[in-house]
Amino acid sequence: MKINIKKPVGIVTLLCAFTAPQVSALSLEDLAKRLDALEKQNKLLMSENNQLREAVALTNDKVEAAVSATETIAESTSGIQKLANFADKTSIGGYGELHYNNLSGKGGASDKDEIDFHRFVLFFGHEFTDNIRFFSEIELEHSLVKDTDDGSNGGEVELEQAYIDFDLNEQHTARAGLFLLPVGIINETHEPPTFYGTERNPIEKNIIPATWWAAGAGAHGELGAGFSYDAYVHSGLSVSDSFSVRSGRQKVSKAKANDPAATVRLKYTGVPGLELAVSAQHQQNMGQGLVAGLDSGNLIETHAIWSTGPFTLKALYAAWDIDGSAVKAAGADQQKGFYVEPSYKLSEQLGIFARFNQWDNKAGSNSGSAENSEKEQWDFGVNYWPHEDVVIKADYQYQNNDDGKDQNGLNIGLGYQF
Amino acid sequence: MKRILLFSAVFFFQTAIAKGVYQTPEAFLETTFGGNIPTMSTIWLNKEKKKVISEFLQHSPTFIRVKYWQQGSKTAWILNEIGKSKPITVGIVIESSNVQQLKVLTFRESRGWEVKHDFFTRQFDNITLDENQQLSSPIDGISGATLSVRALKKMARIALYLEQQL
Numbered sequence: 054m055k056i057n058i059k060k061p062v063g064i065v066t067l068l069c070a071f072t073a074p075q076v077s078a079l080s081l082e083d084l085a086k087r088l089d090a091l092e093k094q095n096k097l098l099m100s101e102n103n104q105l106r107e108a109v110a111l112t113n114d115k116v117e118a119a120v121s122a123t124e125t126i127a128e129s130t131s132g133i134q135k136l137a138n139f140a141d142k143t144s145i146g147g148y149g150e151l152h153y154n155n156l157s158g159k160g161g162a163s164d165k166d167e168i169d170f171h172r173f174v175l176f177f178g179h180e181f182t183d184n185i186r187f188f189s190e191i192e193l194e195h196s197l198v199k200d201t202d203d204g205s206n207g208g209e210v211e212l213e214q215a216y217i218d219f220d221l222n223e224q225h226t227a228r229a230g231l232f233l234l235p236v237g238i239i240n241e242t243h244e245p246p247t248f249y250g251t252e253r254n255p256i257e258k259n260i261i262p263a264t265w266w267a268a269g270a271g272a273h274g275e276l277g278a279g280f281s282y283d284a285y286v287h288s289g290l291s292v293s294d295s296f297s298v299r300s301g302r303q304k305v306s307k308a309k310a311n312d313p314a315a316t317v318r319l320k321y322t323g324v325p326g327l328e329l330a331v332s333a334q335h336q337q338n339m340g341q342g343l344v345a346g347l348d349s350g351n352l353i354e355t356h357a358i359w360s361t362g363p364f365t366l367k368a369l370y371a372a373w374d375i376d377g378s379a380v381k382a383a384g385a386d387q388q389k390g391f392y393v394e395p396s397y398k399l400s401e402q403l404g405i406f407a408r409f410n411q412w413d414n415k416a417g418s419n420s421g422s423a424e425n426s427e428k429e430q431w432d433f434g435v436n437y438w439p440h441e442d443v444v445i446k447a448d449y450q451y452q453n454n455d456d457g458k459d460q461n462g463l464n465i466g467l468g469y470q471f
Numbered sequence: 472m473k474r475i476l477l478f479s480a481v482f483f484f485q486t487a488i489a490k491g492v493y494q495t496p497e498a499f500l501e502t503t504f505g506g507n508i509p510t511m512s513t514i515w516l517n518k519e520k521k522k523v524i525s526e527f528l529q530h531s532p533t534f535i536r537v538k539y540w541q542q543g544s545k546t547a548w549i550l551n552e553i554g555k556s557k558p559i560t561v562g563i564v565i566e567s568s569n570v571q572q573l574k575v576l577t578f579r580e581s582r583g584w585e586v587k588h589d590f591f592t593r594q595f596d597n598i599t600l601d602e603n604q605q606l607s608s609p610i611d612g613i614s615g616a617t618l619s620v621r622a623l624k625k626m627a628r629i630a631l632y633l634e635q636q637l
Contacts, residue, residue, distance in 0.1 A: 120536060144556040178556060183491075186581065218581060226581075242615050275584065322585045325594055326611030362609040441529055441621065 146176040148244040148470035152251050155464075156450070160457035170196040183220075190214040211304060213266050225274035228285070231305050235273070235283035235318040236332040236354050237261045238369060245468020246444040249396055249406035250432050252464055256390040256412050260371045261354060262299035267314070279323015289314035292339045292347060296385035297414065298373060301339065312338035326360040339375055346379020363398040384415040384423025402439065408432040425455035434464075444468045491579040493587060496549050499562040499576055500540060509542045514633055523604070527628045528552070537633055545571070546637070548630040554580045554619040561623060563630040570598045573627055583619030592623070600631045
């Protein structure tokens, strides 16, 4: 509160009016002295107040400067990275998963009682300019790679992605290098906290076959109204005379490149919670021209994901149609499978799921080695996320394979991403 | 052949605007307040606010203050959060503790582009915070865009929470 003391006479009059009995005991000289003292004190306070105002203004300036500096550093991916312009454009991430399988084999199938750090993955990305980016993924599988006398070892070190994206404009991006093929649900997005089940589903593993990468070039982008596309020409499979598609992945390691392949995908995500996609791939020669009776092949994959509130339903179908007399004789000219997976999130941290999988890698025949080749697997389980990027999984798998060789039991997993 | 080249040229080079910027903060505020933008205000994160926001983000905030613009019961907030590796900038308009609009202003992630479209952000309209400081209605996610969706939900919660603190 500001007190106007510039008119001492007025104040004296005022004081006299209210304190007449006391004033009578004081002389006017005493009052004048007291007023002088008050005036002096007031001047001192005003001077101090001005100094404080200046100090506060200066402090505000300092705070503003400090906050701006703090925020500038904090706005980079990491404060330390900001120290170097190069590091500011480089990002690091990763994921990993530890699995425990306790499966009992029956009908001739083996038991599986195993603990395995299945995947340890690191991502490195770098932004050369706003329109040219590099992305890579390097993976250590099964925790160990060692030199052994007989050439066998426990794991693999794999370069799963190493590509450069060139933005052509706001909607379209060209891609070249080594990249994951746009097929299925988990081939491109397979960080453990993003899916249910300790092990990946057997359809995408044995039919598609995920994780599946190749070297090549192409483009991806948006078409408007919720539609997007991917289109690539890339290195092909090199399937042996066992006709196992999964074993035909060359992983871009001195890969035979006699016959290329092409993959296209059309995806619709124009409604929140809904994804519809169809992928098609043509392999010019499934065996790179090295296997008699094995010619071209076509893969069709389609899937749907519907999420509403805590409920999600996933369904996927994939099928190969392969030409060639030998592959046809083995019944492997048709390889197909599907799965359906409903899940429900009881809370932000807890979700339950069930999945039915059916697949056949020799669906083209019902005789010889192709007899009783159809496989079925049920999975039931739970995911618990103690943090949004950390997951603990437990599930039970029950197989009902036509050949009677089943592995049933418990899987437990720990996964993370960052 | 000429037709193919012409089609390719139109298809790939049809636009030439700044990559990833869908609306500038100035344009967002201009639209929100009809050309009469109020003076910018600042809310500082004290210990309590920092704790709450850390819980929303699941990590410590990289900012110590948040700027906002207020006109009557309407406030506008501009926030950033990293999706997978790049910051996503959103503008959020709140009217009487309800989200009136959530708009993605900048998006530079290589995946999860769906979140920038109105068909996704419309889900935030009229949303508020419940007694557990969660969004009052579920936001349906997008497969493959989990991290971007998550970032937008976090920013909506922060804006709603800070608006309650004014």
